Amino acid sequence: xxxxxxxxxxxxxxxxxxxxxxxxxxxxxxxxxxxxxxxxxxxxxxxxxxxxxxxxxxxxxxxxxxxxxxxxxxxxxxxxxxxxxxxxxxxxxxxxxxxxxxxxxxxxxxxxxxxxxxxxxxxxxxxxxxxxxxxxxxxxxxxxxxxxxxxxxxxxxxxxxxxxxxxxxxxxxxxxxxxxxxxxxxxxxxxxxxxxxxxxxxxxxxxxxxxxxxxxxxxxxxxxxxxxxxxxxxxxxxxxxxxxxxxxxxxxxxxxxxxxxxxxxxxxxxxxxxxxxxxxxxxxxxxxxxxxxxxxxxxxxxxxxxxxxxxxxxxxxxxxxxxxxxxxxxxxxxxxxxxxxxxxxxxxxxxxxxxxxxxxxxxxxxxxxxxxxxxxxxxx
Numbered sequence: 391x392x393x394x395x396x397x398x399x400x401x402x403x404x405x406x407x408x409x410x411x412x413x414x415x416x417x418x419x420x421x422x423x424x425x426x427x428x429x430x431x432x433x434x435x436x437x438x439x440x441x442x443x444x445x446x447x448x449x450x451x452x453x454x455x456x457x458x459x460x461x462x463x464x465x466x467x468x469x470x471x472x473x474x475x476x477x478x479x480x481x482x483x484x485x486x487x488x489x490x491x492x493x494x495x496x497x498x499x500x501x502x503x504x505x506x507x508x509x510x511x512x513x514x515x516x517x518x519x520x521x522x523x524x525x526x527x528x529x530x531x532x533x534x535x536x537x538x539x540x541x542x543x544x545x546x547x548x549x550x551x552x553x554x555x556x557x558x559x560x561x562x563x564x565x566x567x568x569x570x571x572x573x574x575x576x577x578x579x580x581x582x583x584x585x586x587x588x589x590x591x592x593x594x595x596x597x598x599x600x601x602x603x604x605x606x607x608x609x610x611x612x613x614x615x616x617x618x619x620x621x622x623x624x625x626x627x628x629x630x631x632x633x634x635x636x637x638x639x640x641x642x643x644x645x646x647x648x649x650x651x652x653x654x655x656x657x658x659x660x661x662x663x664x665x666x667x668x669x670x671x672x673x674x675x676x677x678x679x680x681x682x683x684x685x686x687x688x689x690x691x692x693x694x695x696x697x698x699x700x701x702x703x704x705x706x707x708x709x710x711x712x713x714x715x716x717x718x719x720x721x722x723x724x725x726x727x728x729x730x731x732x733x734x735x736x737x738x739x740x741x742x743x744x745x746x747x748x749x750x751x752x753x754x755x756x757x758x759x760x761x762x763x764x765x766x767x768x769x770x
Contacts, residue, residue, distance in 0.1 A: 414467045414583060415631060418502045421461055421550030421588065424541050426656070430558040431700060434540065441554070444659060444682055455492050456484050456568070458595035459638040461588045464631040465502040465548060467574070468613065471582025476622060477515075477614045478587065479571035480635040481522040483597030484563060488645030491564040495557055496656070500588035500636035501572070502550040504543050510577025512585040513538030515616075518561065522569025524612050525604070526621040529569060533561055538575070550588050552636075556656055563639065567597070570637045573616055590636040599634035609634040650770050653763040655698060655709045660688065660751040662762035664733075669770045671737035676730050679720075681751035681760065684727025687719035688751040689758065696746045696764060709764030710746035735769065743769040 423440040427433070458480075467473050486492050503512045514537045521529025535555070543549040574585035591599035591609065599609040610626030610633050627633035651664035659682040666675030681688050697711040722729050745767050751760040 414469060414471065416465050416548060416586070417463060418465045418548045418550045418588070419463065421552065424551040424553055426554040426556060427537050427540065428556045429535055429537065433700070454638060454640050455486070455643060456595055456639040458482060458590050458598055458634060459498050459500065459636050460590055460593055461500055461550065461636055462591060462631050464589045465550065465586040466589055466633065467583045467586035472613065473572060473574045473586055474576055474582035476616055477517060477571040477573045478635065479519065479522060479528055479569050479612045479614060480598055480637065481524045481567060481569040482595050484565060484568045485596065486565050486643045488643055489565060490645030491562055492641045492643045493560045494563050494639045494641035495560050496640040497555050497557065498552065498638035499537065499555060500550065500552045501585060502548045502588055503585040504546060504548045505576065505580060505584045506546050507542045509580055511539030511542055513540065513575035515573040515575055516555070517571045519569035520564060521567050523567045525624050526612065528612065528614060529567060533557070570635065572635060588636045589631050590634045591632040594632065594634055599632045608632050611635065650768050652766045654696070654766060655707065655763045657761065657763045659760040660749050660762035662747065662749045662765045664765055664767055667770060668735065668767050670735060670739045670741065673734045675733040675735065677733050677747070678728065678730050679749045680728040681722050682727060683754055684722055685724030686752035686756070687721050688749045689719055690717045690747060690749050691715065692745055692747045694745065696766065705759055706750065707761050708748070710748045739769050741769050
């Protein structure tokens with residue numbers, strides 16, 4: 391038994407609809423997952439492994455709540471690289487399971503560039519909107535982010551990149567109309583057409599792409615001047631490829647039954663979850679650690695303070711400092727990589743006490759370079 395005890399709009403100017411012939415829509419065949427960008431620290435963490443491939447059923451990570459991220463092999467820069475001077479806004483409809491919106495912590499974007507490293511790195515200005523219905527109605531900007539510098543093309547041809555973006559803080563998104571826009575910030579001297587957004591669908595998420603109403607059947611987007619935010623027009627497609635911008639949200643829906651166990655932050659190959667009543671004297675609590683690769687050891691730590699510190703010299707993210715409890719390395723089964731640890735809480739733990747935990751796992755070389763999200767448990 392573990393005793394963590396000791397203890398632990400604006401009005402539209404009019405709907406100007408323009409066909410998609412006024413676009414630069416370019417095939418791109420080399421699309422790959424490239425890593426994660428952390429907005430708060432302005433740091434890009436390259437990775438060739440899409441974390442979606444590491445998530446197992448039952449993981450308590452923030453889940454996908456809106457998905458328009460299936461790329462279709464094309465990019466758009468707008469006519470003559472208009473995306474460098476304008477916000478290109480796509481829109482759709484978000485519906486939560488409880489009617490109370492969601493808390494979004496991560497979004498996924500996708501772009502392509504032909505910029506070589508010598509020319510400088512591209513940036514993407516990403517805006518998120520509430521109440522966007524298109525045709526000049528962008529609703530309200532609820533987030534305005536600079537994502538980058540980001541990876542370059544290695545060949546000098548257009549290469550596509552899928553990037554997960556960790557938001558600087560949780561963003562509340564309400565049920566209903568939403569929007570997202572791309573604006574390419576290329577290095578000085580680069581062509582306006584150097585960087586564009588990857589198109590998505592089918593399939594498309596609710597209210598966007600082939601699911602949009604009021605358009606010609608294959609999606610469309612609004613264009614707004616970056617400097618003045620003036621509405622330029624609505625551009626639509628009457629044939630494939632679908633004119634919809636790749637985008638995805640991850641988070642947790644509001645209004646769901648509360649749990650004393652809550653994850654926060656992001657993980658790298660280690661999953662840490664908890665379950666049980668978390669009441670004083672309870673013995674039904676279980677802490678589950680799953681590591682990748684399986685068969686390697688992990689260390690579990692706990693403290694009374696939440697943190698969010700990236701230690702560059704160690705290459706580790708810390709979510710629970712300082713540590714009050716540290717369990718010696720525990721080896722995981724080679725088949726599953728998962729260990730369930732029963733955790734009893736003493737009867738004298740004050741209700742409302744918060745305990746923060748994190749696990750660190752070995753890689754194939756037996757170095758502790760992987761980590762879990764933070765896990766917060768509140769005594770009920």
